[in-house]
Amino acid sequence: MNLRIISGLFGGRFLRLKAGASRLRPTSERVRESVAAALAPRIQGARVADLCAGTGAFGFELLSRGASFVDFVESDRARIKALRRHVEEFGAHDQCAVHGMDVRRFLRAAPADYTIVFYDPPYGDDQLASVVSDALGRVADGGMLVYEHAASRDLRAVCAIPDACTVSSRRYGDTTVSFMTRASG
Template identity: 45%
Template sequence: MKAIPGRIRIIGGNLRNSRLNVPDLPGLRPTPERVRETLFNWLAPTIAGVRALDLCAGTGALGLEALSRGASTVQFVEPERAAADALRGNLARLKAQGGEVSSNDAAHFLRGAPQPFGLVFLDPPFAAQLWASLAHQLEQGGWLAKTAQIYVESPRGAELALPSNWMLHREGHAGEVRYALYRRLQDVPLS
């Protein structure tokens, strides 16, 4: 099913088939349903009860999908006011418990007091090229649980300089987008 402009849907869990209102903003690129379905099939054994961080939330589709499927909490970080307001509105309308929205820039948010998360969605605006800087802030700032999983969405073919203790678990491609799930290892020296 293709998303209607301005609306996308949650594809699984207790909020399944709920529609999300999406503001029309330049550069807003919701993760496609097919990619979300694949990702959450990968995450199915570990999603229940996890604390998640949707770092560059945009529409919040990834974090809302996580809440729908049993994540205990999701911290959404989104600096664009219209997107953050739409996300708050969707959380309230769906009565989704455990979601909190921070109207903040991702890098600024990560300079705050760390709270370890077991699952992080790292899908920054492609034009900003923030993967390496945000990944290293996550790793060095104490934001990741010992065995955290990190989802990274990037342009196909992009060379990403991620922390050396993030081990690729699974990956796929959808058009010009690469999506990958990494597992954080504790006993690998950082480079």
């Protein structure tokens, strides 16, 4: 399986995935394109965290479209190795870092200045509420947490969304993407 970067500097290039990648549930090209279009005004110069990065397709898409830096966070060893290979192939050493660790551990030490935090955990993830809360704490004022989840999951029933956040969601078949914007100031 290969995933294409859709647009920008790396547009048309592929993230080559090795055997065993069938266990992945990468964000579809259609969803990545729609989310990137929705985020377009925020991407240029953005600092991005791609949590549960998997293939890194989302982070590389935003980097390709003008984000200044992406932190990829992944705990699976094979995926970490693949992410590092993609960074090498794209010559993006100065624009991204791969963190091989649990998302919660990363969030405890991460700076609170991300323009965009993308969180795409396995759909059965049972630690959602704490991770969403911690991730929102790392989003800069006016920044956004983008959470990809099963369409059957009701975000507001699972997590307490702070009053200082606005939430909108878009559904793509079995997938929903929720956008949580942190108020400025």
